[in-house]
Amino acid sequence: MRISDRIYSVGVNDDEKDLFEGLWPLPFGVSYNSYLVVDEKIALVDTVEAGFEEEYLSNISEAIGDRAIDYLIVNHMEPDHSSLISYMMQTYPELKIVANPKTLPMLKGYYNVEPDQVHVVNDGDTLSLGGTTLRFHMVPMVHWPETMVTYLEEEHTLFSADAFGTFGAVAEDIVDNEDTFEQYKDEMIRYYSNIVGKYGGPVQTALKKLAAVQIDRICSTHGPVWEKCIADVVALYDKLSRYEVERGVLIVYGSMYGNTAAAADALAMELEARGVPYAIHDLAGNNESGMGISGALRDAFKYDTIVAGSPTYNANIFPPVESFMRSLSARMIKGRRFFAFGSYTWAAASVRLLNKMAADMEFEVLSDGVAFPQAYSKEKCDMAAVADLLAGEIR
Numbered sequence: 059m060r061i062s063d064r065i066y067s068v069g070v071n072d073d074e075k076d077l078f079e080g081l082w083p084l085p086f087g088v089s090y091n092s093y094l095v096v097d098e099k100i101a102l103v104d105t106v107e108a109g110f111e112e113e114y115l116s117n118i119s120e121a122i123g124d125r126a127i128d129y130l131i132v133n134h135m136e137p138d139h140s141s142l143i144s145y146m147m148q149t150y151p152e153l154k155i156v157a158n159p160k161t162l163p164m165l166k167g168y169y170n171v172e173p174d175q176v177h178v179v180n181d182g183d184t185l186s187l188g189g190t191t192l193r194f195h196m197v198p199m200v201h202w203p204e205t206m207v208t209y210l211e212e213e214h215t216l217f218s219a220d221a222f223g224t225f226g227a228v229a230e231d232i233v234d235n236e237d238t239f240e241q242y243k244d245e246m247i248r249y250y251s252n253i254v255g256k257y258g259g260p261v262q263t264a265l266k267k268l269a270a271v272q273i274d275r276i277c278s279t280h281g282p283v284w285e286k287c288i289a290d291v292v293a294l295y296d297k298l299s300r301y302e303v304e305r306g307v308l309i310v311y312g313s314m315y316g317n318t319a320a321a322a323d324a325l326a327m328e329l330e331a332r333g334v335p336y337a338i339h340d341l342a343g344n345n346e347s348g349m350g351i352s353g354a355l356r357d358a359f360k361y362d363t364i365v366a367g368s369p370t371y372n373a374n375i376f377p378p379v380e381s382f383m384r385s386l387s388a389r390m391i392k393g394r395r396f397f398a399f400g401s402y403t404w405a406a407a408s409v410r411l412l413n414k415m416a417a418d419m420e421f422e423v424l425s426d427g428v429a430f431p432q433a434y435s436k437e438k439c440d441m442a443a444v445a446d447l448l449a450g451e452i453r
């Protein structure tokens with residue numbers, strides 16, 4: 059699809075894959091975006107995931123016919139964008155790889171591309187395609203250490219690798235309209251929290267670095283091309299990477315026989331009655347969203363209070379809940395308020411251990427929590443009182 063006089067989108071949608079990175083559900087699919095910049099010379103910016111060769115070549119051929127591709131710009135080496143590098147080198151034998159020094163061992167290790175097959179660029183370097191100039195900016199850890207972005211000076215266009223990306227397949231017209239940001243916002247937060255969430259600091263560094271650059275168009279590797287919604291998209295990334303949250307409660311839980319689940323549901327009803335914004339996730343993935351930890355991480359980047367429910371299991375935390383807590387820690391999330399609850403049968407351990415994990419992450423643990431024996435009842439686990447506590451404590 060033609061985006062401007064010089065730029066074509068030649069990427070693909072993946073509606074078949076169940077789990078991105080083998081972990082994260084894709085109920086709305088995902089796109090692997092790739093772009094051609096066409097002048098006297100032609101540059102291809104990133105490739106798509108292996109398995110889409112025929113469609114990819116057809117898209118390229120529709121854009122440039124039988125012209126050769128001169129350069130393949132490798133912004134990011136994760137295989138969802140790089141796994142057709144060898145294929146493209148075979149298909150276009152004159153093609154020269156353009157990449158930065160940190161990419162070299164990955165190119166060799168993944169695809170046996172030798173350093174002398176690569177035109178190496180460093181931060182601030184340019185590449186002329188004729189009347190068109192590409193400038194390269196290193197943005198390490200957004201999302202891998204070798205990641206760079208490419209800026210097309212004449213069109214103020216940023217080929218941003220994963221930055222500003224989102225889950226969700228794209229329409230045939232990939233360029234946004236006024237409504238696109240709201241349509242993708244939840245999936246963009248889920249994408250950020252699941253994939254890039256650990257790297258808030260590097261994202262902030264990259265945003266500051268790019269603040270001096272005029273950006274009229276963002277071509278990410280996932281999701282729509284941003285033109286009209288740029289301000290919203292950049293503001294969201296800024297907010298997420300500063301770990302800024304809103305008033306509200308994230309309830310996460312795991313349950314073996316429904317007792318901890320009943321307590322979680324009771325708390326949700328009490329919060330609802332008090333008008334407190336909340337989200338609730340069964341971490342075994344059995345609730346409405348079916349997105350388990352993936353959806354819960356999204357909401358951990360949204361709300362300032364986290365409530366975790368877990369039965370005691372083998373004298374420990376129920377495994378999906380423990381895994382979620384470790385996922386928060388891995389993303390360096392701090393500064394949340396925290397409350398724990400859960401059932402036990404003969405010895406309570408989960409609530410105490412959850413509180414310890416929360417304290418280790420520098421969360422504010424609001425109380426000792428509620429561990430209740432065997433079946434749930436209002437008398438054993440007073441969620442009205444917990445909701446009062448949370449509603450009173452929420453900033």
Ligand code: FEO
Pocket residue numbers: 134136138139201202220279280
């Ligand atoms: Fe879409 Fe980090 O790759």
